[in-house]
Amino acid sequence: MLLNIKNLQAEIDEKQILKGLNLEINPGEVHAIMGPNGAGKSTLASVLAGKDNYEVTAGSVAFDGQDLLDLDPEERARKGLFLAFQYPVEIPGVSNKLFMQTAVNAVREEQGLPPLDMFDFDAYAKDKIELLEMRPDLLERSVNVGFSGGEKKRNDIFQMALLQPKLCILDETDSGLDIDALRLVANGINTLRSEERSFIVVTHYQRLLDYIKPDHVHVLYDGKVIKSGGFELVHELEENGYDEIVKQHQQA
Amino acid sequence: MANAEKSTELQAPETQYEEINDLLDKKNQHYKEGFFTSAQVETFDKGLNEAVVRAISAKKDEPEWMLDFRLKAFKHWETLEEPHWAKAEYAPLDYQDYSYYSAPTCGSCDSESGSESEVDPEVAKAFAELGVPILGENANIAVDAIFDSISVSTNKREDLSELGIIFCSFSEAVQDYPELVQKYMGTVVPYHDNYFAALNSAVASDGTFVYIPEGVRCPIDLSTYFRINEAKTGQFERTILVAEKGSYVSYLEGCSAPVRDTYQLHAAVVEVIVLDDAEVKYSTVQNWYPGDDEGKGGILNFVTKRGICEGKNSKLSWTQAETGSAITWKYPSCILKGDHSIGEFYSVALTNRSQQADTGTKMIHIGKNTRSTIISKGISAGHSDNTYRGLVKILPSAEGARNFTQCDSMLIGDQCGAHTFPYIEVENATAQVEHEATTSRIGEDQLFYCKQRGIREEDAISMIVNGFCKEVFSELPLEFAQEAEELLAISLEGSVG
Numbered sequence A: 001m002l003l004n005i006k007n008l009q010a011e012i013d014e015k016q017i018l019k020g021l022n023l024e025i026n027p028g029e030v031h032a033i034m035g036p037n038g039a040g041k042s043t044l045a046s047v048l049a050g051k052d053n054y055e056v057t058a059g060s061v062a063f064d065g066q067d068l069l070d071l072d073p074e075e076r077a078r079k080g081l082f083l084a085f086q087y088p089v090e091i092p093g094v095s096n097k098l099f100m101q102t103a104v105n106a107v108r109e110e111q112g113l114p115p116l117d118m119f120d121f122d123a124y125a126k127d128k129i130e131l132l133e134m135r136p137d138l139l140e141r142s143v144n145v146g147f148s149g150g151e152k153k154r155n156d157i158f159q160m161a162l163l164q165p166k167l168c169i170l171d172e173t174d175s176g177l178d179i180d181a182l183r184l185v186a187n188g189i190n191t192l193r194s195e196e197r198s199f200i201v202v203t204h205y206q207r208l209l210d211y212i213k214p215d216h217v218h219v220l221y222d223g224k225v226i227k228s229g230g231f232e233l234v235h236e237l238e239e240n241g242y243d244e245i246v247k248q249h250q251q252a
Numbered sequence B: 001m002a003n004a005e006k007s008t009e010l011q012a013p014e015t016q017y018e019e020i021n022d023l024l025d026k027k028n029q030h031y032k033e034g035f036f037t038s039a040q041v042e043t044f045d046k047g048l049n050e051a052v053v054r055a056i057s058a059k060k061d062e063p064e065w066m067l068d069f070r071l072k073a074f075k076h077w078e079t080l081e082e083p084h085w086a087k088a089e090y091a092p093l094d095y096q097d098y099s100y101y102s103a104p105t106c107g108s109c110d111s112e113s114g115s116e117s118e119v120d121p122e123v124a125k126a127f128a129e130l131g132v133p134i135l136g137e138n139a140n141i142a143v144d145a146i147f148d149s150i151s152v153s154t155n156k157r158e159d160l161s162e163l164g165i166i167f168c169s170f171s172e173a174v175q176d177y178p179e180l181v182q183k184y185m186g187t188v189v190p191y192h193d194n195y196f197a198a199l200n201s202a203v204a205s206d207g208t209f210v211y212i213p214e215g216v217r218c219p220i221d222l223s224t225y226f227r228i229n230e231a232k233t234g235q236f237e238r239t240i241l242v243a244e245k246g247s248y249v250s251y252l253e254g255c256s257a258p259v260r261d262t263y264q265l266h267a268a269v270v271e272v273i274v275l276d277d278a279e280v281k282y283s284t285v286q287n288w289y290p291g292d293d294e295g296k297g298g299i300l301n302f303v304t305k306r307g308i309c310e311g312k313n314s315k316l317s318w319t320q321a322e323t324g325s326a327i328t329w330k331y332p333s334c335i336l337k338g339d340h341s342i343g344e345f346y347s348v349a350l351t352n353r354s355q356q357a358d359t360g361t362k363m364i365h366i367g368k369n370t371r372s373t374i375i376s377k378g379i380s381a382g383h384s385d386n387t388y389r390g391l392v393k394i395l396p397s398a399e400g401a402r403n404f405t406q407c408d409s410m411l412i413g414d415q416c417g418a419h420t421f422p423y424i425e426v427e428n429a430t431a432q433v434e435h436e437a438t439t440s441r442i443g444e445d446q447l448f449y450c451k452q453r454g455i456r457e458e459d460a461i462s463m464i465v466n467g468f469c470k471e472v473f474s475e476l477p478l479e480f481a482q483e484a485e486e487l488l489a490i491s492l493e494g495s496v497g
C-alpha cells in the first residue's frame, strides 16, 4: 500500500478539523475526494504535506512503509509526495528555472542520482513545457509572479510533471481553469498516470473527473470520510448534492 | 606623557595559530572568519591623547605635514560630540578604552611593513585561511593586506608600476609620494567633516593608496583586505584613490575580524577622485564580525566614503554587500561636479540577530546633465534593524540632472525592522528625480511552498534573498558576487524558526 491513513485527527488553533479519517491508497490508484466547503479537504492535504500550523492529535499515516508524520515537509516531498496547491504562491525574483532545478535536484539527491546542470535541466523541462503548453519564456519568469489564476495552477501541474512524484495530491486544481486549460491539466495528469503513481484529486466538479476517471470516490464531511464508492458516486452527488448522503450518515 | 610611546606590550613569542573553537562551535557557527591569530604584536596602551597621536606618527616616521594634519584633526575632534542620529542604539563609546596602534612584528624581519617576503608567517597563514591571495597567486588581482594598524603586504606592485600605476599602502605613499598625498588627502573628506572622519584623520593607521595615470586602464582588479585581529583595537584606515583623465580601475575591498565579546571600532575614511572621462568601480564586501545573538560584541563600522567626479564624463560606482558588523554607519557618496558625470550606488545590506545598519548614499549633483542611480536592497532578519538613509541633492547649477532611486526592503520574520529615509532636495527645475520603494516579507506560505517541492528552508531563504538582490550582485565582479551570495546564505542561517 502506498498510503494508509488511520483514524487521523488534526486541529488548527485548537479547533478540531479532522475527526478520525481513514483512507487507503494502493499504487496506481486515482482517488477523488469531494465534499462541501469547510469539510476539511485542504486541511487533509496540508496535514499530509506537513504544514506546521496543523497539529495531529491522533491517528497514523504510513507512506510507502514509513511514518509520514515523522518526516519534515521537505523530506516528504523528496520521498515523492507532491501537493498541487489550491492557491499556488508567488516568489518574486526567483525564476521558475532556478526554483525547479533546485527542487528536481533535491529529489534526485534523495534518489542517489547526480544533479542536472542547467543544460540537462533545460532539455528535461522542454517536453513538459510542451505537454502543458506553457509559455516559452516560463523558465525565465519569476515563480507564479504575474500569472493568472489558471496559469498558476497549470504551473503546479508542470512542476508535478518535472518531479515525477509517487503520490500526487491535487487540491481543486480544476477550479478557475477555462475549458482548454482544464483539458491540458487533465491530459497532464493522464500522461503521468502509471502503475506506481497514485493520485488524490480534490474537486467540486464532475468535469475533471470525467477526463481522468478515478478508481475510487470519497465524500469528506465534517472531518471524516462518510461515504466511498466508484465513479457512479460522482453522478449521484451531481444529481442530489450532499444532503442525502449527509442525512444517511447522520442517521447511521 | 611617555607611556604611549614606551610601554608597548610584547606578547609571548610562541606563535600558535589558534581558533577560538568553542566560541565558534557554540554561538558563532555563522562566522567562519572568527578565528584569532596569535602573532607577535606591538600594541599601544589603551587611551587617546595628543601624545598617542604623536606616537603613531613617530612610529611611522612621518614627515611634519602629516603630523600637523593629525594634530589639527585631533584638536578638532576633541571639540566634537559623538553623533547618535543614526537609527542604531549603542552606549557612547569610551575612546580611552581602545588601543590606537597594533601591528604584528616579525622577529626575523627588519622592516615593519612592506614587501612580500617579510610577512609574519602566522599573519600569512591567517590571510591564507581567509582565502586572500597575498602572495600574488591569483593573476587577476593585486592585493594590499592590512592587519590591524598596518599594511603587511602589497603584491604585484612592480607589474603595475610599469604602467605607471601606484598601488601601495597609505603609509608608504606618505613616504614615497608626499606631493600626491598632500594634493588629495582631505580634499573630498576634510578632517572636520564629521566626528569619525576627524578621529580617523588624527589616528589613521594605514590604508591603501591608488593612483591610475592618465589614459591607463588598470588591467587587473586592485583590492585591499582588512583584518582586525587584536582585541579592543581600533582600525582607522585611510584610502585614497585617484583616477586621472581617461583612466579606469576596479577596486575591491573585503574585511573580517575575530569573534570578540566587546565592540571593536572601525572608522575608515575613503576618498576617491575621478577626473575627466575616467571611471572607478569601487566594490566592498563587508563581513566584519556582527556580534553574537544577544548583540554582544561585534564591529562598530563607522565609515566615511566619498568620491568626487571632478571631471566631465567621469563615473564613480559604489557597490557594497554589507553583511557584517554590529552597527554600520556608512554612506558612500558621490559629488557629481563634472558635467555629464555619473554616480551609482548599488547596495545590499543584510542584518540578522541583533545587528543594526544605517546605510545609504548621498548624490550631490553640481554639474550639468549629471546622472545618478541608487539601488538599495535592505534585508532584515532576527531582531535586527535595517535603515536606508539617502540624500539626492540637485544644486541650481545642475541643469538637466537626473536621479533614479529604488529602495527595496525585505523582512524575514516579524521581530525585525526596516526603515527608509530618502531625502530629496531639488534646486533646479529642469531636474528629474524618480523614487520607488517596496517592502516585502518572506512569508510562511512561500517557505512552505518551497519545502513542499523538496527545497530546504535555508536554501529557500537564500534563493529568495538572492533573487531580491540580483540587480546589485550583477554589478559586482564575478568572484566577489559569488562570495557575496555565500555570505548572505551564511549570515541568514538560523534567521527563521
Ligand SMILES: Nc1ncnc2c1ncn2[C@@H]1O[C@H](COP(=O)(O)OP(=O)(O)OP(=O)(O)O)[C@@H](O)[C@H]1O
Residues within 6 Å of the ligand: A012, A013, A015, A017, A035, A036, A037, A038, A039, A040, A041, A042, A043, A044
Ligand atoms: N486557522 C484556522 N482556525 C480555525 N479554523 C480554521 C483555520 N483554518 C481553517 N479553518 C477551518 O477548517 C475548516 C476546514 O477547512 P478546509 O480549508 O480544510 O476546507 P475545505 O474542505 O478545503 O473547503 P473548500 O471546499 O472551501 O476548499 C473550515 O471550517 C475552516 O474555517
Ligand SMILES: [Mg+2]
Residues within 6 Å of the ligand: A041, A042, A043, A086, A171, A172
Ligand atoms: Mg479547500
